[in-house]
Amino acid sequence: MAIVKSGDTVKVHYTGKFDSGDIFDTSEGSDPLSFTVGAGEVIPGFDLALVGMTIGDSKEIVIPAEQGYGARIEELVQTIARDQFQLSGIDPEVGMAIEMQTPQGSIPLVITELTETFVTLDANHPLAGESLHFALTLVEISE
Numbered sequence: 707m708a709i710v711k712s713g714d715t716v717k718v719h720y721t722g723k724f725d726s727g728d729i730f731d732t733s734e735g736s737d738p739l740s741f742t743v744g745a746g747e748v749i750p751g752f753d754l755a756l757v758g759m760t761i762g763d764s765k766e767i768v769i770p771a772e773q774g775y776g777a778r779i780e781e782l783v784q785t786i787a788r789d790q791f792q793l794s795g796i797d798p799e800v801g802m803a804i805e806m807q808t809p810q811g812s813i814p815l816v817i818t819e820l821t822e823t824f825v826t827l828d829a830n831h832p833l834a835g836e837s838l839h840f841a842l843t844l845v846e847i848s849e
Contacts, residue, residue: 708847710759712744717846718756723839730833738845749774755842764843771835778835783818783828791825798825 710716717738722731733739741747743756751769759765771777791798802817806827819826 707760710743710756710844710847712757713742713849715740715742715848716756716844719843719845720752721841723841725837725839730838749838751838752840755840756844759842759844761844761847764841766839766841769838769840771837774836774838775831775833776835778830782830783826785819785824785826788821788823788825 708714717740719733719738720731721729721734723729739748743753749769751767751773754773755765755767755769793804798817798820800817800820804815804817804827805812806815807813813829815827815829816832817825818828
């Protein structure tokens with residue numbers, strides 16, 4: 707029986723939850739997630755959890771922030787004057803995802819607070835700082 711090792715392409719069904727039990731993502735009702743183990747295509751803790759599994763195995767894991775999307779970095783949260791913030795004809799809303807262009811490339815941001823005079827933008831990944839709980843079922847292994 708094949709056992710998952712680094713370099714294998716796998717298909718896995720998963721459900722991801724926060725500590726609260728609220729689901730943030732799942733493959734239930736759709737195709738399983740396909741990726742190459744060890745290639746950096748998923749967060750490190752997800753990769754590591756699959757090594758050693760065989761087809762049909764299921765497990766529940768908890769991935770600490772350090773093996774997920776990292777710690778929240780408060781320096782990545784910035785408040786700017788609303789008159790400096792412009793979206794071509796779009797009214798900003800809390801929760802809106804936008805991109806800022808820099809000389810190094812595009813940076814994804816989320817509007818986290820709005821007032822009449824200020825806009826607060828967060829460049830942290832939405833799951834940064836979170837422990838992530840996953841239920842995993844290995845569906846397929848190919849080398």
